[in-house]
Amino acid sequence: MFLAVIGGGSYYYANAEIRHEVEQVKARDRELVQVTAEGLHHGLLDMAFDVDYLLHLPRLRESLSQPTPGNLARVAEYFVAYAEAHRNIDQIRWIDAKGKERVRVDYVANRGVVVPEASLQDKATRDYFIDTMALPAGSLYVSPFDLDIEHGNQEKSPKPVIRFASPIRDARHDRHGIVVVNFIGRQLLDRVRPSVGSVGARPQLLNRQGFWMVGPNPADEWGFDIDRPDARLGVRFPAAWAAIAAQAEGQVVLDSGLWSWKSIAVIDEIRKLVNAGNTPGFDVQGNANYSWHTVVTTPAARLRAIEQRIWLGMSPIIFFAILVAALVSYWIMRSQRHVEILNTQLADRAEAAGGGRASKGQLPRQHEPRDPHADERDSRARLPA
Structure with missing residues (x-):
């Protein structure tokens, strides 16, 4: 009886402790997902405002109708100063209405470098140019987040970039091409990488197809750009990807571990951020299905370690209680x-x-004892009459 009570009580208490610790892990992972998403929001908002600032440079607008070598050189100086001041910019360009680069500044070895006219390229067939030229004034185009391609080949050292572009017009509202800013993707990704969650859990960043941009194994990152169709969550963890793809935000415990996630509708989020408050912002355009997923995974082995630690911690107590119960x-x-x-x-x-x-x-x-007169009575009784 006592052993049954102790066993049942120990089982209930241990499971209550396990549930409590697992709930703490879940809460920390949810918080890490939220913090990671907010960090990405802030990074995207800063990029949008950088482009807006460059669009309104007085010298740039003056050069639109008079693109003399002197005016173009002064625009390049502004671009260099801005790139060196912010250090999250990989490239700033003004591309004219025909798709020809007119001013280009590359950020190389911690300094802005003006690309000579002979090295300027034609970008008329690039998607970001075509899509941005189709936008009305005051609009912002956001490209997919991918690896940069120069001269038709991927660089030997993959360089993630995200492009923000906007059509530019002069004071008479005549179209004069677009301003494009290539932002250094790694600085945006650094808002994801340093974060560490419960029991060592680290956040991941996936694109809409489930390819890693930040993953547990760097070799699996950017699989969609380096011809690695197997390097995606849906192949490695199909049950987890099915849950993430079906719901914008959630948390689920699977055989592979605890999965927490939040989806970011990139275009909608930037649009909402730049138009927050009382000051009108600008319209944001891009692929309507453009989305990322911030994901945090706590492996099943770490959840089992919690159970083992609690049960091992209770073993001396249970043994002592059983011993006392046995003695009693x-x-x-x-x-x-x-x-x-x-x-x-x-x-x-x-x-x-x-x-x-x-x-x-x-x-x-x-x-x-006999009656002393009994014998006399008997003798009389026996005499003849």
Whole structure:
């Protein structure tokens, strides 16, 4: 009985402790997902405002209708100063309405470098140019987040970039091409990488197809750009990807571990951020299905480690409780046995005492006292009449 009570109580207490710690892990992972998403929001908002600032440079607007070498050189100086001041910019360009780069500044080795005219390229066939040129004034185009491609080939050292572009017009509202800013993607990704959650959990960043941009294994990152179709969550963890793809935000425990996530509708989020408050912002355009997923995973092994630690921690207590219960049970059994022996002895004594009294009540008749006149009465009775 005591062992059953101790066993049941220990099981209930240990499971309550396990549930409590797992709930703490869940809460920390949810918080990490939220913090990671907010960090990305702030990074995207800063990029949008950088482009807006460059669009309104007075010297740039003056050069639109008079793109003399002197004006273009001064625009390049502004671009260099801005790139060196912010350090999250990889490239700033003004591309004219025909798709020809007119001013280009690259950020190389911590300094802005003006690209000579002979090295400027034609970008008329690039998606970001075509899509941005189709936008009305005051709009902002956001490209997919991918690896930069220069001169038709991927660089030997992959360089993640995200492009923000906007159409530009002069004071008479005549179209003069677009301003494009390539932002250094790694600085945006650094808002994801340093974060560490519960029991070492680290956030991941996936694109809409489930490819890693930040993943547990750097070799699996950017699989969609380096011809690695297997390097995505849906292949490695299909059950987890099915849950993430089905719901914008959530948390689920699977055989592979605890999964927490939040989806970011990139275009909608930037639009909401730049138009927050009382000051009108600008329209934001891009792929309507453009989304990222911030994901935090706590492996199943770490959840099992919580269970093992709690059970191991309770083992001495359970052992001591069982030992005490066993001693108490033994003492009770001995006491009960002692009482039984005493009761048996008392019963035997009572029975013996009762038998003695019965013997004394059945004495032989020859020992009974006789009436002294009985013989005389008998003799008289026997005489003849």
